[in-house]
Amino acid sequence: GLMQIAHIPGAVTAPAGALEGFHANPRGRGGTFEERKARNLAYDAQNVQHPFTGLHFTEKGIDLLEQYIHEVREVIGYEIPLAIDHVGHISLQDGIRLSRRIEKYVPAWLEDVIPWQYTEQYRQLQQATSVPICTGEDIYLKEGFEPLLRSGGLSVIHPDLLTSGGILETKKIGDMAQDHGVAMAIHMAESPIAAMAAAHVATATENFMALEYHSADVDWWDDIVTGLPKPLVKDGFITVPGKPGLGIDDVVDEVISQHLQPGVTGIWQSTEHWDDEHSWDRTWS
Structure with a gap:
């Protein structure tokens, strides 16, 4: 996507200064003025919706992205599905250009080309390409998915249980997608607890396609909980245990405490200060 080539001269055309935020390297909280400036630039760049950035791939940029996909295909072959994650803050038109270029590599899906709220643009994108179009990790409740499904703008939905409304709501979302002939992949970049919740939804949903997993190289990820097989993900699969609830016995506080983000001072801290807050x-x- 955009982040892969934004630093390469001639790969992206952009209004003056528009790429500075994508080049920024933000660090933690606080910091020097320059670190805060970089963090703010990065935040601003990522929060301008795609149609308003003025960013466009050049032919050189699309050549580079195609070459990357070509090289991956040479390694994994065509028996393994190849899905393309978040593309970046480019326009509908650039999404059409890119998707048409990569059709020959038979992607499993192309994800988050534009913000999910632009239903009509998703319809135009999907009608313009044979590549399955996917979005949904930021959408809340099945009512949020319904306009996209009705429009015919998606071939795959991608809800995340932590933002879609939980286990039952994601099951409803998957069933609604099935009624529209749309498959469901599940976004999951979280703990083994969220992974098991997603796995239970997956086993109960007929149109389930794949569960995202980001922790293959995190050697302590499986140790956050007890009661599950180790490794939890083996040969690309999770075994759903025949136990009550999610199948987890306990959460290991010591492991979590050893891997807190900078600036976080503890876990399971009191939330009493919210008791008298109203919204x-x-x-x-």
Whole structure:
């Protein structure tokens, strides 16, 4: 996607200064003025919605992205599905150009080309290419997925249980997608607890395709909990245990405490300061 080639001269055309945020290397919290500036630039760049960035792939840029996919295909062959993650802050038109270029590599899906709220643009994108189009990791509740499914703009949905509304809601989302002839992959870049919740949804959903997994190289990931097989993911599969709940016996505080992010001072801290807070967060009136 964009982040892979944004630093290469001639690969991306952009308004003056628009790429600075993508080149920034933010670090932690606080820090020097320059570190805060880099963090702010990166945040601003990632939060401008794609149609408004003015970023476009050049032919050189698309050549580079195609070459990368070509090299991956040479290694893994065509028996293994190859899915393409978040592409980056480019336009609908660039999404069409890229997707048409890579059709010959038979991608399993092309994900998050544009923000999920732009239903009509997703319809145009999917109609313009034979590559299955995918989005959904940021969508909340099945009502959020419904316009995209009705539009015909997706071939794969990609909910995350932690943001979609939980186990039962994601099951409902998958069933609704099945009614529209759309497959469900599940986004999951979290702990073994979330992985097991997602695995239970997957086993109960007929149109399930794949469960995302980011921790193959994190050697302590399996140790966060007890009661599950180790490794939890073996040969590309998770075995759902025949035990109550998610099948987890306990959470190992010591392992979590050893791997806290910088600036985090502890786990399971008191939330009593929220007891007297009130909010008026309805989205309707």
